[in-house]
Amino acid sequence: xxxxxxxxxxxxxxxxxxxxxxxxxxxxxxxxxxxxxxxxxxxxxxxxxxxxxxxxxxxxxxxxxxxxxxxxxxxxxxxxxxxxxxxxxxxxxxxxxxxxxxxxxxxxxxxxxxxxxxxxxxxxxxxxxxxxxxxxxxxxxxxxxxxxxxxxxxxxxxxxxxxxxxxxxxxxxxxxxxxxxxxxxxxxxxxxxxxxxxxxxxxxxxxxxxxxxxxxxxxxxxxxx
Amino acid sequence: xxxxxxxxxxxxxxxxxxxxxxxxxxxxxxxxxxxxxxxxxxxxxxxxxxxxxxxxxxxxxxxxxxxxxxxxxxxxxxxxxxxxxxxxxxxxxxxxxxxxxxxxxxxxxxxxxxxxxxxxxxxxxxxxxxxxxxxxxxxxxxxxxxxxxxxxxxxxxxxxxxxxxxxxxxxxxxxxxxxxxxxxxxxxxxxxxxxxxxxxxxxxxxxxxxxxxxxxxxxxxxxxxxxxxxxxxxxxxx
Numbered sequence: 001x002x003x004x005x006x007x008x009x010x011x012x013x014x015x016x017x018x019x020x021x022x023x024x025x026x027x028x029x030x031x032x033x034x035x036x037x038x039x040x041x042x043x044x045x046x047x048x049x050x051x052x053x054x055x056x057x058x059x060x061x062x063x064x065x066x067x068x069x070x071x072x073x074x075x076x077x078x079x080x081x082x083x084x085x086x087x088x089x090x091x092x093x094x095x096x097x098x099x100x101x102x103x104x105x106x107x108x109x110x111x112x113x114x115x116x117x118x119x120x121x122x123x124x125x126x127x128x129x130x131x132x133x134x135x136x137x138x139x140x141x142x143x144x145x146x147x148x149x150x151x152x153x154x155x156x157x158x159x160x161x162x163x164x165x166x167x168x169x170x171x172x173x174x175x176x177x178x179x180x181x182x183x184x185x186x187x188x189x190x191x192x193x194x195x196x197x198x199x200x201x202x203x204x205x206x207x208x209x210x211x212x213x214x215x216x217x218x219x220x221x222x223x224x225x
Numbered sequence: 226x227x228x229x230x231x232x233x234x235x236x237x238x239x240x241x242x243x244x245x246x247x248x249x250x251x252x253x254x255x256x257x258x259x260x261x262x263x264x265x266x267x268x269x270x271x272x273x274x275x276x277x278x279x280x281x282x283x284x285x286x287x288x289x290x291x292x293x294x295x296x297x298x299x300x301x302x303x304x305x306x307x308x309x310x311x312x313x314x315x316x317x318x319x320x321x322x323x324x325x326x327x328x329x330x331x332x333x334x335x336x337x338x339x340x341x342x343x344x345x346x347x348x349x350x351x352x353x354x355x356x357x358x359x360x361x362x363x364x365x366x367x368x369x370x371x372x373x374x375x376x377x378x379x380x381x382x383x384x385x386x387x388x389x390x391x392x393x394x395x396x397x398x399x400x401x402x403x404x405x406x407x408x409x410x411x412x413x414x415x416x417x418x419x420x421x422x423x424x425x426x427x428x429x430x431x432x433x434x435x436x437x438x439x440x441x442x443x444x445x446x447x448x449x450x451x452x453x454x455x456x457x458x459x460x461x462x463x
Contacts, residue, residue, distance in 0.1 A: 015320065016315040
């Protein structure tokens with residue numbers, strides 16, 4: 001895999017996105033509104049039962065990601081530029097990695113704004129390390145992005161692709177969400193350290209690697225009409 | 226060696242057979258036109274040659290490379306221009322070419338050369354979304370020529386262009402032909418095909434119904450357009 005080819009694709013996507021800010025503005029607006037609504041509806045419960053907090057936070061990321069992350073591929077498909085990409089000597093792995101990294105940067109941008117906002121809006125009692133919680137969330141979102149990028153290619157040629165993606169994404173993501181929520185609870189609510197959540201981290205990492213490999217192996221087949 | 230060699234190619238989409246045993250060849254340095262009505266299978270055939278689609282059976286070779294087994298080698302040697310310019314509207318002309326140049330591993334100096342060639346150097350730093358259709362197609366040619374391809378595949382490249390846009394576009398293709406680039410194109414405009422191409426084939430319902438020198442195809446009739454209408458069975462319709 002050529003790193004320069006991956007970077008070229010990421011830079012192109014970021015440049016195009018920063019010029020219009022369509023996706024990032026939408027993702028920030030949606031996630032901000034979701035946090036505000038959740039805090040109004042369930043804020044008092046989180047105060048007495050803080051264990052539901054990380055679950056709510058993941059719901060926000062899940063909906064935001066499902067609505068925004070598929071765009072990286074869908075937009076190329078709709079504009080016809082996916083053919084332009086496939087005609088270059090870039091390998092499937094390079095295209096997939098470029099798109100996944102671009103999606104991850106979008107998601108990390110959202111996470112950097114929404115996670116602190118969530119703590120403030122919910123008046124969340126943080127007992128463990130904020131940095132470790134942020135890292136756990138980043139790992140979970142990385143796996144989320146890999147899985148969603150992989151599945152987005154699989155549904156590209158489907159007619160109702162933007163409806164189909166969330167339906168197949170949820171069951172595949174279920175283990176990641178459960179493990180990430182568990183690790184976040186351990187850190188934020190239980191005040192536990194890195195070694196106590198190492199098991200969850202290893203499984204999430206392994207899941208991300210396996211899904212990444214499957215995505216690269218199926219990419220060419222998925223793009224066939 | 227043929228620039229493009231197509232042998233017994235079949236392609237189905239579900240139960241619909243789009244190509245039925247298509248065979249034809251294009252010599253190096255020649256301009257070859259595929260004529261046919263909508264739905265004849267021209268675009269499908271071009272996409273197969275361009276490695277964007279896989280045929281169900283048959284063999285397609287570009288400069289000796291098999292499009293199924295050696296797709297990367299084929300992609301390094303072909304340029305593709307379609308009615309869709311394959312450009313990013315938010316980016317400027319220069320940014321678009323920079324992206325593709327890096328993807329092909331081409332030195333960035335080539336961008337200035339091509340912008341000059343397609344006469345877009347003055348608009349190079351403006352977003353493609355502000356370009357006219359003709360300008361987008363000229364930029365699309367620059368994109369397709371970045372890596373100096375030996376074979377250029379053109380699928381209805383003049384769709385939506387006005388008369389001047391078409392004339393400029395064909396002048397550009399004429400220059401490429403003089404430089405030895407092989408052209409394989411589809412078009413509805415028989416008079417344009419005659420101006421540029423020496424040989425061609427007529428596709429009808431996924432079959433080649435005629436192929437050879439354009440002068441031979443129209444030998445028994447008034448014009449290539451008449452020959453085309455006879456062969457495709459469209460004469461007297463509409």
